[in-house]
Amino acid sequence: MTPAWIPVALSADIEAGTSAGTLVNGEERVVWRDDKGAIHVWEDRCPHRGMRMSFGFVRGDHIACLYHGWRYDTGGQCRYIPAHPDLEVPQTIKVPTFAATERAGIIWMAPEGADAAELSALPETAEPVRSLFLDMPAEAALSAVKTALPEGYGVSATTAATLTLQGNDVTVLIAAQPRDAGRTALHITVVGNASAAIRRTLALWAIDLRNRLEAHTTEAA
Numbered sequence: 389m390t391p392a393w394i395p396v397a398l399s400a401d402i403e404a405g406t407s408a409g410t411l412v413n414g415e416e417r418v419v420w421r422d423d424k425g426a427i428h429v430w431e432d433r434c435p436h437r438g439m440r441m442s443f444g445f446v447r448g449d450h451i452a453c454l455y456h457g458w459r460y461d462t463g464g465q466c467r468y469i470p471a472h473p474d475l476e477v478p479q480t481i482k483v484p485t486f487a488a489t490e491r492a493g494i495i496w497m498a499p500e501g502a503d504a505a506e507l508s509a510l511p512e513t514a515e516p517v518r519s520l521f522l523d524m525p526a527e528a529a530l531s532a533v534k535t536a537l538p539e540g541y542g543v544s545a546t547t548a549a550t551l552t553l554q555g556n557d558v559t560v561l562i563a564a565q566p567r568d569a570g571r572t573a574l575h576i577t578v579v580g581n582a583s584a585a586i587r588r589t590l591a592l593w594a595i596d597l598r599n600r601l602e603a604h605t606t607e608a609a
């Protein structure tokens with residue numbers, strides 16, 4: 389089966405020169421953007437002593453690890469070890485990397501072999517609404533959205549990882565990131581007449597949804 393693309397962050401949340409750690413199916417990943425604006429998703433672990441790469445510093449087109457300063461280029465290859473400045477770094481010192489792309493205002497990652505055409509049905513760009521973090525599996529999170537749609541919107545399309553909602557002149561994309569078996573991040577973006585007021589209304593709807601789901605969980609406990 390062709391590996392599927394997984395949403396990992398809103399594009400707007402990872403500015404050039406910054407990084408963030410995240411969880412994908414229980415595995416730690418670092419999402420970072422270099423100074424040219426290109427996005428990268430790697431295993432969040434330095435090959436030297438295991439420090440999280442997301443704790444390091446993005447410097448131009450590489451990340452320097454926080455612990456001993458080893459520098460990795462955009463391909464994940466270690467290029468410089470400060471304690472041995474004259475050493476030609478062995479090619480084997482490399483951080484595992486993943487395919488990464490941006491579509492509909494969201495950063496997506498995939499294991500090797502993913503088909504880029506899988507995302508082609510989505511709009512190229514979109515405005516961010518917010519990410520919503522829920523303590524439930526991804527499938528349950530998307531089901532919960534369907535039972536509490538924002539007023540004036542209906543479901544127009546679904547995939548395993550996304551819901552598309554259609555309102556008046558506005559299309560909302562909700563993409564589910566499985567953080568682990570019981571936790572999900574929903575990344576929400578909007579296309580069309582995405583005024584600040586509409587985005588604010590959608591953000592408030594999302595927060596209300598999370599509050600209701602949390603209250604439901606507390607009652608059930």
Ligand code: FES
Nearest residue numbers: 434436437453456
């Ligand atoms: S742990 Fe990263 S450079 Fe040592």
